[in-house]
Amino acid sequence: MINVLVVEDDPMVAQLHEHYLSQIKGYQLCGIANNGDMALKLLAQKKYDLLILDIFMPTMDGLQLLAKIRDNAYDVDVIIVSAANDKDKIKQALRLGAVDYIIKPFEFERFNLALNNYLKRYHIVEDQNIIEQSDLDQTIIRQEDQVLVSLPKGLDKNTLGTVWECIRSIDGMFTTEEVAVKVGISRVSIRKYLEFLKSLHLLKLDLHRGSVGRPVYKYLCLDKHSDVLKAYIQ
Structure with a gap:
């Protein structure tokens, strides 16, 4: 199970993340932080596998938080979900190690694709000592027909x-x-x-x-x- 921390200052968006996560197999929401300082405190207290991170936040924005996460060597992956769509912020987020970048407003399908792709990559890296190139290619070379989507729990x-x-x-x-x-x-x-x-x-x-x-x-x-x-x- 992937333990997720949502870092989002808008309660409505945080609630949407919680709703979407509940529909995707393999994930559990373990915390919500409405600012960067709170996120750093939670990261110091508990191990999270994945952060879903906004950029536009007061006091400390998401990119500043991501830089601090890397400086502190927290072992956590980050998916950016933000309205920030200028190339400089996107380039900075990717250089700081964000594994995906979703631009608001977004649809469940895109969110679902990102998390299913991450789940596949997570298990390839965590479950195997020796990793084949073909396994990495399935997630690093993210062709649309290679990314599988799944229905929410309970749907056929x-x-x-x-x-x-x-x-x-x-x-x-x-x-x-x-x-x-x-x-x-x-x-x-x-x-x-x-x-x-x-x-x-x-x-x-x-x-x-x-x-x-x-x-x-x-x-x-x-x-x-x-x-x-x-x-x-x-």
Whole structure:
């Protein structure tokens, strides 16, 4: 299990990281720091395998923190997740040893790709004393078709394909109950699939007033022809 420390000053983004991490096998969130000083204290107290690090933070920004992490020789890998998209910051982060760089705003698919690629590399390095070039190439040469994606826990690729085809057959907005009836599984299970599709920006969720004033949540498919799901259901 990969122990993760999230360093992010925006509580909403930190919560998003926590939600995404809970959907990816092999990871557990062990701490959240909202500034660099807190992150350094946590690193001194406990061993973490991976930091998910923002750059824009008050007092000590992420690059300054990353430099201190290297100066202190903390044995931890770093993935940058930041709105900083200028080349100087990206070059500095990579020179300081960041293993990946994700630019905000980002989609779950990109986050998932980064963490699955990291997990593969982690196990190749940790589990083998002698490492073959071909093993390294699978993670260091990061061709798109070499990076495998995985579904969140509890989701099945065949069911996901069925749910998606059902949604594509619906004109306009729909409820969880409507899809549950068509697919033939429980509303609780269907909701998990719909929330996953929403995280990929394939669906949006709106609140509507029912005939007697009761609020009703309805989904709308944003792109019935998207190929985003191919990596998950192939």
